[in-house]
Amino acid sequence: MPAPAERKGIEATKKMKGLMGGYFMELMGESASDKKVAWCTSVGPAELLIALGFNVYFPENHGAMLGATRMATDLIPLANARGFSPDICSYLTSDIGSYIKGESPFNKMNLPGPPKADVLVFNTNQCRDVQDWFQFYAREWDVPCIGVHTPRGIGDVDDIIIQGVARQIKALVEPLEQIAGQKLDYDKLKEVIGLSRECTELWKAILKTAANAPAPLTFFDATIQMGPAVVLRGTQGAIDYYKILLAELKQRIADGVAAVEGEKFRIYWEGMPIWGKLKPLSMQFMELSTAIVASTYCNSWIFDDLDPDKPFESMARAYSELFICRSDDRKEAYMETMIEKFKIDGVLYHDAKTCPNNSNNRYDMPQRLQAKTGKPFVVVNGDLNDLRLYSEEQTRTNIEAFIEQLAEG
Ligand code: SF4
Helix, strand or coil, X not given: CCCCCCCCCCCCHHHHHHHHHHHHHHHHCCCCCCCCEEEECCCCCHHHHHHCCCEEECHHHHHHHHHHCCCHHHHHHHHHHHCCCCCCCHHHHHHHHHHHHCCCXXXXXXXXXXXXXXXXXXXXXXXXXXXXXXXXXXHHHCCCEEEECCCCCECCCCHHHHHHHHHHHHHHHHHHHHHHCCCCCHHHHHHHHHHHHHHHHHHHHHHHHHHCCCCCCCHHHHHHHCHHHHHCXXXXXXXXHHHHHHHXXXXXXXXXXXXXXXXXXXXXXXXXXXXXXXXXHHHHHHHCCEEEEEEHHHHCCCCCCCCCCCXXXXXXXXXXXXXXXECHHHHHHHHHHHXXXXXXXXXXXXXXXXXXXXXXXXXXHHHHHHHHHCCCEEEEEECCCCHHHCCHHHHXXXXXXHHHHHXXX
């Protein structure tokens, strides 16, 4: 009997844990800084908040931690009892459940739990749920909740959209200055945008290493490695870390080291991760000699358009070019390019029950894309955090059958 497959650890990860730990300490630790705290959606105007001197906290990161630690499934019903439907975003319901119960994965790090916000800043480019989520806390703590309403289903990101969104971001400056107790330093904003841009370029290069066959990292590695790109973009720490990670991955390529030993098949993951099942899924794919080499999700933190010389317009463009707020035609065109670039054999769509916004299998896209590219697909029903909506057995069987189909060519 062959030895069970083992995931190859990435050496740099230890440094990332230190970096993320430092960030959490600064926000919540005993010696937390006395900076004001702004909550921000994961693709919200973080650069503006950093430039205004806020400590920026991203609750979606907490949502993912609640999922990965499998605490979410027990906490969601508390939010449901409060009046939040079981059908809406399970980041939202697990985070609010965690607040109601006063339990958080941060407790295991000897931290008290998410920091109270002085202001909550959203961008609805990803969904409406983020606004409702933030408004819950705004009511709880009697603090302001402000944000940007980005159009969705965008075809061309044209001047009308850019100017509209840029104006909305500019309109945040004055209320944020009042809360921060300081004026916006435009040079600082440019500097932060420059750092964010550098972080994004490194993150893109890291994900691109998986275009190599065999791939030196998979989607499962990337869901962990993306932490700094989400919560520390706009800081030097993220840049320094990603330089180390990129060097390690390039070395893996030079040494012929594969993330999945004997890689035979290459898959694209479309949709949200299933946070509570990353490990068993990664093991199953490894046993099937299959590498998930690219995903829409991890690529969502690549902001090619950030430009320090055009701070507001470039933020508006970067945050409106996002896959999730584009039209199906644009999404398909993007995926076609990715399928080619990453030498994809098949596409896995995760239909996340509580996130229709990031589930792209519902309106015939898989069939259209298969007709165009000739690449087969499989749909996995599940959820990002609510494991009551996921059948491990059924998913295992579906994935096995899909890989058999690929093997039969
Ligand atoms: S995009 Fe989906 S997972 Fe993310 S906050 Fe919105 S509903 Fe939740």
